[in-house]
Amino acid sequence: MKPGEAAAATHPPQPDFVSGAHIDAAAYEAMYRQSVEDPEGFWGEHGKRLDWIKPYTEVKNTSFRMGEVEIHWFRDGTLNVAANCIDRHLKTRGDQTAIVFVPDDPGDPVRHITYRELHEKVNRMANVLLSQGVMRGDRVVIYMPMIPEAAYAMLACARIGAIHSVVFAGFSADGLANRINDCGAKVVITADSAPRGGRKTALKSNTDAALLHCSDRVRCMVVKHTGDQTSWIQGRDVDVLQLMEHASPDCPPRELASEHPLFILYTSGSTGKPKGVVHSSGGYLAYAAMTHEYTFDYHEGDVFWCTADVGWVTGHSYIVYGPLANGATTVMFEGVPTYPDAGRMWQICQDLKVNQFYTAPTVIRALMGQGTDWVEKYDLSSLKVLGSVGEPINPEAWEWYNAHVGKGRCPIVDTWWQTETGGHLLTPLPGATATKPGSATKPFFGVQPVVLEAESGKEIDSTEAEGVLCIKDSWPGQMRTVWGDHDRFQETYFSHYKGYYFSGDGCRRDADGYYWVTGRVDDVINVSGHRMGTAEVESALVAHQAVAEAAVVGYPHEIKGQGIYAYVTLMNGVEATEELRKELEKWVRTEIGPIAKPDIIQWAPGLPKTRSGKIMRRILRKIAENDFGSLGDISTLADPSVVDELINNRMNRG
Numbered sequence: 001m002k003p004g005e006a007a008a009a010t011h012p013p014q015p016d017f018v019s020g021a022h023i024d025a026a027a028y029e030a031m032y033r034q035s036v037e038d039p040e041g042f043w044g045e046h047g048k049r050l051d052w053i054k055p056y057t058e059v060k061n062t063s064f065r066m067g068e069v070e071i072h073w074f075r076d077g078t079l080n081v082a083a084n085c086i087d088r089h090l091k092t093r094g095d096q097t098a099i100v101f102v103p104d105d106p107g108d109p110v111r112h113i114t115y116r117e118l119h120e121k122v123n124r125m126a127n128v129l130l131s132q133g134v135m136r137g138d139r140v141v142i143y144m145p146m147i148p149e150a151a152y153a154m155l156a157c158a159r160i161g162a163i164h165s166v167v168f169a170g171f172s173a174d175g176l177a178n179r180i181n182d183c184g185a186k187v188v189i190t191a192d193s194a195p196r197g198g199r200k201t202a203l204k205s206n207t208d209a210a211l212l213h214c215s216d217r218v219r220c221m222v223v224k225h226t227g228d229q230t231s232w233i234q235g236r237d238v239d240v241l242q243l244m245e246h247a248s249p250d251c252p253p254r255e256l257a258s259e260h261p262l263f264i265l266y267t268s269g270s271t272g273k274p275k276g277v278v279h280s281s282g283g284y285l286a287y288a289a290m291t292h293e294y295t296f297d298y299h300e301g302d303v304f305w306c307t308a309d310v311g312w313v314t315g316h317s318y319i320v321y322g323p324l325a326n327g328a329t330t331v332m333f334e335g336v337p338t339y340p341d342a343g344r345m346w347q348i349c350q351d352l353k354v355n356q357f358y359t360a361p362t363v364i365r366a367l368m369g370q371g372t373d374w375v376e377k378y379d380l381s382s383l384k385v386l387g388s389v390g391e392p393i394n395p396e397a398w399e400w401y402n403a404h405v406g407k408g409r410c411p412i413v414d415t416w417w418q419t420e421t422g423g424h425l426l427t428p429l430p431g432a433t434a435t436k437p438g439s440a441t442k443p444f445f446g447v448q449p450v451v452l453e454a455e456s457g458k459e460i461d462s463t464e465a466e467g468v469l470c471i472k473d474s475w476p477g478q479m480r481t482v483w484g485d486h487d488r489f490q491e492t493y494f495s496h497y498k499g500y501y502f503s504g505d506g507c508r509r510d511a512d513g514y515y516w517v518t519g520r521v522d523d524v525i526n527v528s529g530h531r532m533g534t535a536e537v538e539s540a541l542v543a544h545q546a547v548a549e550a551a552v553v554g555y556p557h558e559i560k561g562q563g564i565y566a567y568v569t570l571m572n573g574v575e576a577t578e579e580l581r582k583e584l585e586k587w588v589r590t591e592i593g594p595i596a597k598p599d600i601i602q603w604a605p606g607l608p609k610t611r612s613g614k615i616m617r618r619i620l621r622k623i624a625e626n627d628f629g630s631l632g633d634i635s636t637l638a639d640p641s642v643v644d645e646l647i648n649n650r651m652n653r654g
């Protein structure tokens with residue numbers, strides 16, 4: 001069955017929800033029409049949700065033409081992102097909680113940080129950065145646990161015009177070093193260690209190891225969070241919290257151009273090393289704030305919880321920038337969904353009276369597997385809207401989320417977007433859109449999705465369509481370039497289908513014009529909502545001395561969505577042992593990080609290749625899926641017998 005074919009169950013918005021919602025169906029239609037017919041007028045108006053130092057007169061200046069791609073929004077305006085997320089709220093919301101911090105250990109106290117306190121901390125941290133010689137445009141890498149200091153660091157950079165690059169704490173020392181070097185960071189901000197689920201990741205010692213591969217001018221700022229003993233290099237390492245105590249609580253926000261880069265975030269693609277996705281200040285913030293308000297139907301006073309990590313774009317847009325720009329109370333949770341037990345998330349929702357809850361299908365599936373007792377045990381009556389992000393949500397998980405978490409009264413918003421897009425592109429609006437489980441439904445304002453024929457690149461006009469998902473014109477939250485490599489930016493997103501932004505996803509549009517994203521059409525896999533380039537894992541594997549060749553594909557995984565399946569050909573004379581398998585798993589963890597560890601390594605005496613030497617991944621994917629009946633044409637293989645051998649090995653593993 002194709003996605004959408006079981007679309008019997010549509011869930012229209014409930015009348016009592018609609019009456020209190022920002023946007024109902026008629027408003028959506030009218031605003032959407034204006035947003036695409038008159039983007040200048042529409043965004044000219046909605047850009048005003050931010051406080052500008054110098055108001056813009058130019059709204060949109062964008063081109064998707066290969067060779068001349070450029071994207072500018074509100075170009076002649078100036079603003080400061082931190083001032084928009086903090087200072088402008090002080091008058092009316094100084095004593096309101098900006099961030100609720102929930103520590104990993106349920107025995108540790110929850111901390112409520114008011115907007116006033118946030119202001120003070122961010123100013124102090126900004127002054128510490130200045131004292132370390134960080135200037136406008138300098139890059140600062142942030143490698144931190146999910147603690148308020150991570151948000152302070154991001155906002156402190158924004159305040160002084162430094163460009164932050166948050167590296168997820170699950171990346172290894174090598175992964176960290178590559179990112180520090182690629183963006184030429186002057187400073188890395190880290191913590192002693194990161195507790196998660198009762199276990200700790202030694203961030204400082206990973207940073208020490210990373211910095212061995214970096215310029216010796218890179219400074220290391222350490223937040224002493226757990227108090228764990230770490231090594232200390234005089235002259236390089238500084239104690240941030242101590243310096244903050246002595247720093248001035250005043251640091252004027254710097255006036256910055258709308259297009260000044262706010263941050264770089266590395267993400268995997270189908271080829272090469274991870275790309276540094278560059279986001280802007282004005283356009284990004286306006287888009288993050290607007291999607292946060294409308295997608296979640298956020299209202300003044302609501303408590304908003306996005307369970308992502310700040311190391312991913314979801315955490316940037318929907319833990320930090322979007323909610324804070326809207327003056328919301330945003331929850332930051334350090335722990336994991338199953339520690340100390342599978343009721344943790346629901347307990348937090350109950351205790352903090354969470355109104356909007358935003359998580360990933362992999363989390364829902366994992367908790368679903370623990371039974372309904374955990375969720376029934378807590379009072380979830382504060383919840384109003386539930387969100388999903390990261391991968392297509394399977395209808396079973398959707399229905400469970402709806403029935404047991406939302407009790408059938410909370411609209412579910414399945415939001416499709418990417419690191420590159422800055423905010424939601426396809427999403428229901430809870431007061432406007434009838435939902436269908438598994439569909440990200442309709443475009444957000446200003447977004448013009450198109451479905452193209454994969455081969456010809458022809459736009460399919462009929463409502464019902466199946467092909468690749470592209471976007472026809474720019475929206476303010478769009479990435480601006482790849483750090484240091486604008487050619488790669490154009491090549492990756494604008495060269496496959498001329499004049500369009502290519503998302504890398506396949507999709508189907510049904511008779512109602514609803515979009516069903518079916519997953520990546522390139523060599524990228526989605527593991528628990530984390531994007532992983534197969535080429536990256538392959539190059540880590542072949543860097544091991546025992547490995548001659550490797551091919552990595554995704555396969556369906558019950559909890560993670562996709563798992564990592566690696567076919568490995570060993571060097572002549574190397575014996576395929578269980579120890580070696582373990583060693584290779586550990587190797588990948590060290591080279592990239594725990595999130596890249598292969599779920600299955602299959603020894604492959606040979607790989608299926610065409611006569612010109614190209615690995616036929618299509619066949620490898622089928623074998624990994626245990627789908628041997630539909631391998632398709634294998635006559636173009638240089639040696640078709642490898643296929644039988646791989647199938648036999650696969651079957652013997654059970």
Ligand code: WT7
Binds near residue numbers: 267388505
């Ligand atoms: C890829 C982007 C954007 C935040 C999280 C991941 C997949 C994401 C959905 C969804 C179907 C989805 C796509 C996309 N994806 N959300 N609601 N339905 N697929 O960001 O790491 O940049 O990954 O995640 O394949 O291209 P990312």
